Amino acid sequence: MGGNFAWNHASLPSVSPSAESFGPPVAEASDQSDEEHRGAPVLNAALRSSLSDAVDLLWEASEPLLRSEDVAPAAALAAQAASYALREPRPGWLDRVSDDQQLLTALAASLSAGPAGMTQDSRVETFGAGPGHPLVLARFREEAVRLAGAVPRAGSTALLSRARRPVHLNVALFLGDVLVYVQQQGLVDAPGVIAQRVTDALAEGARLRTTDDPHLIVVAHSLGGSICLDLMTRPEPPVRCEIDTFITVGSQVGLLAELGLFLHVPRPSPTSLRPVPSPGSIKRWLNVYDVDDSLSFLAAPVFEGAEDFRYSTGRGLLHAHSSYLNRPSFFLRLASHLGERRT
Template sequence: MARVESFADAVDLLWSVAMEDVDAAEASALAALAAQAMARAQDGPARDMAGVDDDQWVEWLLRTSSAGDSSVLPAVERFGSARQPKERRAAWRLHEAASRIAFAAARVTSTAALALWRESWHAQSSVFLGDVLTYLRQREQSGPDGPIAGKIGAALAEGARSRTADDPALVVVAHSMGGNIVYDLLSHLRPELECDVLVTVGSQVGVFAELGLLPAVSAPADPKSDRVPALANVGSWINVYDPNDPLAFVTAKIFAGSEDFAYSTGRGVRSSHSAYMRRPSFHHRLSERLRDCPLPSTATGLPQE
């Protein structure tokens, strides 16, 4: 993939697999390496990839992404390697991910794999439906003081209080059901809250609106032309969806002030919904989009990213 198709896609795939089931320390180390790897991906391959196997490519990527820091390079793995520095454990995660990817194609066509896909998707959709019903019941019974609404509302309020002259912008990134809840809070339950940019990812706010599940949204007189007015307490709204994600929906056809952006996670129906945040390119592209948003200036007058 790195040699023939896309260097950046190869980085995305590697990190997406490596980030599964990591602890906080490894995730932090992988994130730091991802930023450097994506910078390398923007430059394109810096060497002839012909004859380079997966492990050699990962090794080269680690060396060029670690700015000469040998602590991230994988030494000979030994039993009990969890005690190694987090950076080195992160490097082993990438090598392990490369091995898992190499065997994935053979597994995916088997009957057992297809049965596993069906079981996994059923479990994922059941959990999502349970989340929806639980939140709606809590809202009905307790309004903004419900356990879920209360926790997320408190986090938004804390984010607003954390603004400083040097860091004045509040950007809220909400995935899946989180997008529906944040919109419900900002539009109905806690309209005194605000944010400079709302980013919904793989979310269903449009579906909630069309089903009449958002109290602040009224049915349009003409659905083909009418749009729900933009929220006065939200500066900009970016909505990201993967066309392969069955739980992700557009918003711009329903809400004024919302922009839809298609993003491919490279995953299929089964796993695309949970893959956005694991892709280094997602964070890189989001940072580029945020530069286009009218955010508050810092104390020095520079635009805030």
């Protein structure tokens, strides 16, 4: 009795290379604390928190990818590394390494040296072979190369768990916006406060058309795109205007349409998941999304005529959604796409 996705999640973006890009890729940017060690999730975890967190992340990322014959030696290495990290949460060599592979090499060297005071009957030392045994050290170095490669593929889950609160706040705020808008949606002849504000803006834009500046371009970020679409698909739109280019940015229009939350957007045929017509008042529709933005979705699989463009804000999961309109490159690419159609 919950949500039913009419187009079978067709609005969900992917990292497919066939997705049309909104201009060339941009350089990735990350939080200030990670700038020096970009692309090194294990090292960043160690620097932000402790070596124990880094070992946990490395194991969590690599364990599902291990072959059956690798589990026992890898578990032995993980146990040795975890024991060392508990004793040395911030070893002196940590500030001298610059990437994950260097961290793993330094950690292996520390394990091979053996902790001070470790006895022959230590559980960690006898779990597999002793940390000084040359075969174990060779195995660790072999595993280190493979495990370091596994982290970029699987490590994001562990990193995300540390960032749960800001992610939760972003999602909660978005859901709150949706619920408040639906609650205040109002009747066709008496729109709610939010709908009225957007209606007034559209009417003002249409009023400002001139012979020298005849194009009405609507840029709608996030839920703003859904509000505009809701207004334009009503049988009696509160404002009648022709939009030359409708630009949805980081928007959930496709998702909300799949869930049937637009009362006047038809559902697809049970035998065909073809897109439904876009509002007739829209001449051209550009939908820009970032795969790293968990609140952005595709529109083209759901609406005829919509054009999806993948854009990288370079800001990662936590900040992508609010970063599109803060980047000069976004507006340069937008101007380029608008110019292409008019020439």
